[in-house]
Amino acid sequence: MPEKLQLRTALGKHAHVKPLVDGRVSSTRLDFDFRDYEPLPKGFRAMVRGDELDVSELAVVTHLLAHHYRKPLTGIAIPLWSRLPHANLVCPTGSSIREPKDLNGTTVGVRAYAQTSGVWVRGIVKDDYGVDLNSITWLTMEDAHLSEYTDPENTVRNTKPTGLRDLMMAGELSAIMGERTVDPSGIRTVVPDGDKAAEAWIARTGIVPINHVLTVRNDLLAEHSWLAGELMELFEEARRVSIAEDGATPPPAYGLEENRRSLQLAFDYSADQRITPRRYEVDELFVRI
Numbered sequence: 001m002p003e004k005l006q007l008r009t010a011l012g013k014h015a016h017v018k019p020l021v022d023g024r025v026s027s028t029r030l031d032f033d034f035r036d037y038e039p040l041p042k043g044f045r046a047m048v049r050g051d052e053l054d055v056s057e058l059a060v061v062t063h064l065l066a067h068h069y070r071k072p073l074t075g076i077a078i079p080l081w082s083r084l085p086h087a088n089l090v091c092p093t094g095s096s097i098r099e100p101k102d103l104n105g106t107t108v109g110v111r112a113y114a115q116t117s118g119v120w121v122r123g124i125v126k127d128d129y130g131v132d133l134n135s136i137t138w139l140t141m142e143d144a145h146l147s148e149y150t151d152p153e154n155t156v157r158n159t160k161p162t163g164l165r166d167l168m169m170a171g172e173l174s175a176i177m178g179e180r181t182v183d184p185s186g187i188r189t190v191v192p193d194g195d196k197a198a199e200a201w202i203a204r205t206g207i208v209p210i211n212h213v214l215t216v217r218n219d220l221l222a223e224h225s226w227l228a229g230e231l232m233e234l235f236e237e238a239r240r241v242s243i244a245e246d247g248a249t250p251p252p253a254y255g256l257e258e259n260r261r262s263l264q265l266a267f268d269y270s271a272d273q274r275i276t277p278r279r280y281e282v283d284e285l286f287v288r289i
Contacts, residue, residue, distance in 0.1 A: 010043035015248035081212040085120040087194035100129035106174035114144040123269030
């Protein structure tokens with residue numbers, strides 16, 4: 001029997017991939033060598049800056065930038081993590097900010113300008129709430145995962161040891177977004193009733209904002225023509241098992257056509273926000289299965 005393909009792999013601790021990690025779902029062709037990164041974005045950097053991973057969960061905008069800078073990676077349209085953008089932009093409870101347009105001309109904090117969560121938030125508040133993104137100064141805490149990338153001119157890097165939340169509560173920022181875990185104490189969403197607004201947006205547009213997808217090294221896909229299809233089948237089975245056996249909440253459906261509109265909108269927002277110099281098409285970055 002041929003030796004199984006060993007894949008150095010980084011995934012988040014999601015219920016819908018747990019059956020792959022614990023072995024309930026396996027393959028006769030490949031084995032996953034799971035690598036732990038805490039927090040997970042350290043794995044993103046490993047995937048795009050080095051050669052220590054073969055398969056990785058990757059933020060959508062990081063995957064976009066990796067393609068732009070000619071990194072040898074291809075995406076598989078398996079949405080691994082999503083979040084509600086409307087609920088991720090927050091301000092202090094007692095803030096004078098009453099609606100997103102009140103952010104115009106202020107300073108807003110985000111972990112990194114090219115962070116996928118920030119791209120979704122900025123795109124939605126511009127399109128649906130009339131925010132002038134260019135009037136805002138974006139205070140960032142760190143660079144992008146791609147070392148080649150440079151933030152646009154209306155960004156400034158935080159040089160203080162203080163974190164985003166504390167800077168906002170001290171009055172130095174009008175709002176923040178992109179926190180990995182949002183602590184609700186002392187804050188509210190800038191978009192009124194953020195959770196409900198997000199759910200209404202999804203119902204109206206039919207788009208679930210996707211933050212993370214799966215990526216694979218190009219040389220492996222070229223050498224093993226079956227690999228992309230095998231990965232899709234394994235992740236689909238893990239999704240099914242997690243729902244049936246673990247009662248997991250179903251993630252968005254997997255597949256390129258199922259997620260085309262969401263991915264394309266993230267790419268459109270990225271071009272509009274000067275993260276990429278042109279609009280990329282989904283088919284340029286994802287394999288067809």
